[in-house]
Amino acid sequence: MLRSFTRLASLAILLLGMAAAPLALAHPSLARSNPTADAKVAPLTQIELEFSERILPRATRVELTMLHNRMQMAMPTANQQISEDGRTLRASFAKPLPSGTYQLQWRAVGQDSHPITGNYRFTVL
Structure with a gap:
């Protein structure tokens, strides 16, 4: 009887561990952005990226490129900072972005120290 209970308890602990493992290995993902993709x-003078969990300031950044036919022009940010809650990256520009199509590339480092990346385009009218 005790042996069956021990096996059952061991199995329950194993199943709980397996269910929790994906949560421990999860990486942050982009939850919201302003402006949004497309x-x-x-x-505008600021871009905001909100992530699903806290991100670390080191190596978390955005790079913005203005696209014009075959030419690409880097649009340097005046400031990039992480919000107090650690989930939002704000990048500001010294002047409003001129009309055109932009490619935003971002890189974020989550609490697990693994970087994640992404990109999308938007248009300033």
């Missing part, structure tokens, strides 16, 4: 927006 958006058409008025000139």
Whole structure:
């Protein structure tokens, strides 16, 4: 009887561990952005990326490129900072972005120290 209970308890602990493992290995993901992918927006001076969990400031950044035919022009940020809750990256520009199509590339480092990356385009009217 005790042996059956021990086996059952061991099996329950193993199953709980297996169920929790994906949560422990999860990486942050992009939850929201402003502007959003493929958006058409008025000139703006700030971009916000909100992640599903806290991100670390080291190596978390955005790079913005203006696309014009075959040419690409880097649009340097004036400031990039992480919000107090650690989930939002804000990148600001010294002047409003001029009309055009932009490619935003981002890199974020989660609490597990693994970097994640992504990109999308938007248009300033």
